[in-house]
Amino acid sequence: MTDGDFERLYERAGAALRAPAPDEDAARDRLVKRIHAESLRSTTRRGNAFLPWWAALAAAAIAFAAGLGTGRATTSSRSSTAAPVASGAAADAAQRPIEFVFVAPAARNVSLVGDFNGWDASATPMRRTDGRTTWSVAVQLPAGRHVYAFVVDGDAWVADPQAPLAPEQWYGQRNSVVVVAASGDRRS
Amino acid sequence: MTEEALVARAVEGDVDAYATLAERYYGSCARIARRMLRNDADAEDVVQDTFLRAFRAIGRFERGREFRVWLFTILVNQCRTAATSRKRRQQRFSDDETALDRATDERPTGIVDETSAVAAAVDRLDPLLREAFLLKYVEGLEYAEMATVTGAGISALKMRVKRACDALRPMLEAIYHD
Numbered sequence: 137m138t139d140g141d142f143e144r145l146y147e148r149a150g151a152a153l154r155a156p157a158p159d160e161d162a163a164r165d166r167l168v169k170r171i172h173a174e175s176l177r178s179t180t181r182r183g184n185a186f187l188p189w190w191a192a193l194a195a196a197a198i199a200f201a202a203g204l205g206t207g208r209a210t211t212s213s214r215s216s217t218a219a220p221v222a223s224g225a226a227a228d229a230a231q232r233p234i235e236f237v238f239v240a241p242a243a244r245n246v247s248l249v250g251d252f253n254g255w256d257a258s259a260t261p262m263r264r265t266d267g268r269t270t271w272s273v274a275v276q277l278p279a280g281r282h283v284y285a286f287v288v289d290g291d292a293w294v295a296d297p298q299a300p301l302a303p304e305q306w307y308g309q310r311n312s313v314v315v316v317a318a319s320g321d322r323r324s
Numbered sequence: 325m326t327e328e329a330l331v332a333r334a335v336e337g338d339v340d341a342y343a344t345l346a347e348r349y350y351g352s353c354a355r356i357a358r359r360m361l362r363n364d365a366d367a368e369d370v371v372q373d374t375f376l377r378a379f380r381a382i383g384r385f386e387r388g389r390e391f392r393v394w395l396f397t398i399l400v401n402q403c404r405t406a407a408t409s410r411k412r413r414q415q416r417f418s419d420d421e422t423a424l425d426r427a428t429d430e431r432p433t434g435i436v437d438e439t440s441a442v443a444a445a446v447d448r449l450d451p452l453l454r455e456a457f458l459l460k461y462v463e464g465l466e467y468a469e470m471a472t473v474t475g476a477g478i479s480a481l482k483m484r485v486k487r488a489c490d491a492l493r494p495m496l497e498a499i500y501h502d
Contacts, residue, residue, distance in 0.1 A: 150461030255401025293475025
C-alpha cells in the first residue's frame with residue numbers, strides 16, 4: 137500500500153467514528169433542557185444580588201490584600217516531593233483567597249486554568265504586576281488539592297515552574313499542584 | 325442563521341441561540357468524550373458539564389475566536405479531569421494495569437459492524453495518541469487548532485498523530501482487508 141492508501145484508511149476510520157450513537161438525540165434533548173434550567177437559575181441568582189465574576193474576583197483580591205488570606209501558590213520548588221500548601225488565616229472559612237503568580241515578561245496575556253474553573257482559559261485572566269514582568273491573580277479555593285496550569289497568549293499551556301507537577305502523567309502532562317490547607321499550617 | 329450570528333447572540337445572553345449551538349456540537353463532543361473515556365455514561369456526564377460550563381462562560385467569549393475550538397478546549401480538559409479522577413477510583417480497587425488493559429483488549433470479540441471495530445481499535449491507543457487521532461481524523465481540526473485545544477506544540481501533535489497511525493495501521497488493515 138502507498139502512503140495515500142494509508143491516508144485513505146485513516147480517513148475512512150475517522151468517518152466510521154462519526155456515526156451518531158443510538159441514544160444521541162435523547163441525550164441532546166436532555167442537554168437543551170438543562171441549559172434552559174441553568175438559564176432560569178442564573179436569572180434567579182442575579183435577582184438575588186448574585187455577584188458577577190469580576191465583582192467576586194475583586195472581592196477576593198480585596199480580602200487577600202486585607203490580610204484575610206496569605207496563600208501563594210508558587211512557594212515551592214519543583215524538586216520538592218510535596219505540593220505547596222497554601223493557607224489562609226481564617227481557619228473556619230470554607231474558601232480561601234489564594235494568589236497565583238507567574239513570571240512572563242514577554243507575554244501579551246496570561247490566564248489561570250485548573251480543575252476549579254473547568255480548565256476554561258477565559259475564566260480567570262491574570263493581571264500584570266511588579267513592573268510588568270509578573271502576572272498574578274487571586275482566586276477563592278476550598279481546602280484540598282487542586283491541579284492547575286497557566287495559559288500564555290491564549291494557546292501555550294505551561295506548568296508552574298515553582299510548583300511540583302501533578303503525578304497524573306498518563307494523560308495531561310504539564311499541570312501543577314497546589315494544596316490549600318484546612319488549618320493555618322503552611323508547608324513549602 | 326450562521327454560526328457567527330448564533331455565537332454573537334449567545335454572547336449577548338440569548339439562551340435559544342446557545343441551545344442551537346449546543347445541539348449543533350453535541351455529536352462532535354459526545355464522540356470525542358466516548359472514545360476518550362471509553363464509557364458512554366461518563367461521556368454524557370462530561371459533555372453535559374462541558375456545555376453548562378461553556379454556557380456560564382459564554383459572556384466572556386472573545387469575538388474572533390472559533391467557537392468549536394473554544395468548546396473543544398473545555399471538553400478535552402473536562403475529559404482529562406474525569407479520566408484522572410476515574411483512574412484514581414479504579415486504583416482503589418485494582419492496581420493491576422495489566423488486568424485493565426486485558427479487559428479492554430477483549431472488547432473486539434463479537435464485533436460485527438465497522439464503527440464498533442474501529443472504535444475498539446482506537447480505544448487501544450495511548451490516551452494522548454487517541455486524542456490527537458480523534459481531533460485530526462474524526463473532527464478534522466488543523467494542527468494549529470489542535471495545539472490550542474490540547475496545549476501541546478504542533479510538532480508534538482504531528483508526532484502523536486504519526487504514532488497513532490502507526491499503531492492503528494495493522495488493526496485497520498485487519499478490519500478492512502480481512
